[in-house]
Amino acid sequence: MATVDLQAAAFVDAQRVGHLATADAAGTPHVIPVCFVRVADTLYIAIDQKPKRGDPRRLKRVRNVLENPRVALVADTYDEDWSRLGFVLLHGLARLVERGQEHHQALAALRAKYAQYRAMALEERPVIAVDIDRVTVWGTARAAEPE
Amino acid sequence: MATVDLQAAAFVDAQRVGHLATADAAGTPHVIPVCFVRVADTLYIAIDQKPKRGDPRRLKRVRNVLENPRVALVADTYDEDWSRLGFVLLHGLARLVERGQEHHQALAALRAKYAQYRAMALEERPVIAVDIDRVTVWGTARAAEPE
Numbered sequence: 001m002a003t004v005d006l007q008a009a010a011f012v013d014a015q016r017v018g019h020l021a022t023a024d025a026a027g028t029p030h031v032i033p034v035c036f037v038r039v040a041d042t043l044y045i046a047i048d049q050k051p052k053r054g055d056p057r058r059l060k061r062v063r064n065v066l067e068n069p070r071v072a073l074v075a076d077t078y079d080e081d082w083s084r085l086g087f088v089l090l091h092g093l094a095r096l097v098e099r100g101q102e103h104h105q106a107l108a109a110l111r112a113k114y115a116q117y118r119a120m121a122l123e124e125r126p127v128i129a130v131d132i133d134r135v136t137v138w139g140t141a142r143a144a145e146p147e
Numbered sequence: 148m149a150t151v152d153l154q155a156a157a158f159v160d161a162q163r164v165g166h167l168a169t170a171d172a173a174g175t176p177h178v179i180p181v182c183f184v185r186v187a188d189t190l191y192i193a194i195d196q197k198p199k200r201g202d203p204r205r206l207k208r209v210r211n212v213l214e215n216p217r218v219a220l221v222a223d224t225y226d227e228d229w230s231r232l233g234f235v236l237l238h239g240l241a242r243l244v245e246r247g248q249e250h251h252q253a254l255a256a257l258r259a260k261y262a263q264y265r266a267m268a269l270e271e272r273p274v275i276a277v278d279i280d281r282v283t284v285w286g287t288a289r290a291a292e293p294e
Contacts, residue, residue, distance in 0.1 A: 017225040021168035021178035027215050029176050031168035033223045033234055068174050076180045078164040082263050087180055116229050 003041045003132045008088045011141040012038055015075040016114075020045065020128075022064035022071050022094070030060055035117075036073065037109045043073060043090065043130040044097075044106035046122055056125055057096075065094040071130055077140070086140030092132040103127055150188045150279045155235045158288040159185055162222040163261075167192065167275075169211035169218050169241070177207055182264075183220065184256045190220060190237065190277040191244075191253040193269055203272055204243075212241040218277055223288070233287030239279040250274055 004012065012018075021031045036045045047056045056062060065071065071094045076087035097103045106127045111117045151159065159165075168178045183192045194203045203209060212218065218241045223234035244250045253274045258264045 016227070019166040019168075019178050019180075019221065021166075021170075021176035021219075023168075023170040023174045023176045025174070027170045027172070027174035028217045028238075029168035029170045029178075029219045030236075031166050031176075031178050031219045031221045032236065033166075033221065033225065033232070070175045072168075072176045072178045074166065074178045074180065078180065080163070080263075085180075089177075089179065091175075116227075 004038070004090070004135055008135055008137050008141065009038065011086065011137075012075045012088050012090070015077070018043075018073045018075045020061065020071060020073045022061050023068050024064050025067040030064055032061060034073070035110070035114055037106075037113045039105070039109050041132045043092070043132065044110055045128040045130070046107070046110050046117060046120075047125050047128065048117070048120060048122065062096070062126070062128070065096065065128060069093045069095060073130060075141075084140050086142070087138050088141045089136040089138070090130070090132045091134040091136075092130040094128055094130045096126045097129045098126045102129070151185070151237070151282055155282055155284050155288065156185065158233065158284075159222045159235050159237070162224070165190075165220045165222045167208065167218060167220045169208050170215050171211050172214040177211055179208060181220070182257070182261055184253075184260045186252070186256050188279045190239070190279065191257055192275040192277070193254070193257050193264060193267075194272050194275065195264070195267060195269065209243065209273070209275070212243065212275060216240045216242060220277060231287050233289070234285050235288045236283040236285070237277070237279045238281040238283075239277040241275055241277045243273045244276045245273045249276070 167181045
């Protein structure tokens with residue numbers, strides 16, 4: 001099912017950073033900036049930070065995803081001309097991908113978008129996958145804009 | 148209680164846009180870009196968008212706040228040099244301010260930061276106030292940087 005239409009997809013793909021909101025089992029929200037890549041209706045987010053104790057599963061965003069897979073990611077642009085504001089809000093279910101073909105393809109897509117990941121050893125680290133099931137498009141993200 | 152230290156405050160105040168995460172009673176997160184201003188340990192966010200049916204209380208962010216006042220707002224800067232990334236994550240409890248002296252002062256602070264609000268009739272609209280109770284500082288947001 002193509003949840004993300006072409007216009008919203010082009011807007012999302014043009015953004016270098018998104019903001020990922022998660023919530024723990026008690027419903028306390030958390031939000032951080034993340035680098036991400038979209039492959040069809042799935043987002044991939046690398047876990048390149050190391051928490052103090054070494055295990056990426058200890059990161060708050062990862063603990064939240066394991067407790068409550070419902071997440072949201074917003075891709076947006078800011079402009080002082082507020083008539084030019086726009087965002088695409090993607091809702092979905094997150095899961096950890098730790099190995100195998102999907103992990104391999106996710107790293108390849110992340111490295112194609114971000115040169116910064118090409119030199120990083122991410123093979124042993126999980127990737128967060130978000131299967132998008134709802135899309136909200138607002139403002140200029142609705143209008144196709146020439147790059 | 149001064150929750151936000153001077154260094155984090157300077158970083159937060161320098162950002163023109165933040166990302167506000169809320170969650171509904173079921174723990175489903177939502178995140179949108181927002182303009183905000185900080186006054187001591189409280190953030191104020193205007194509600195300048197009109198939902199289709201006219202009542203600002205119908206906006207998803209407002210409905211979530213009424214259901215579950217726990218929110219998070221992140222202020223961050225993106226840079227292709229990832230050694231320069233930084234964010235300040237503010238957790239707090241949100242409430243609606245609809246009138247009175249705090250409403251008046253919040254609008255004044257928002258209009259001092261954003262010229263765009265000066266011409267807008269916001270007097271009849273609620274403002275979201277977030278009383279900050281926890282602050283996480285990461286990356287370059289930790290280091291005082293000359294503007």
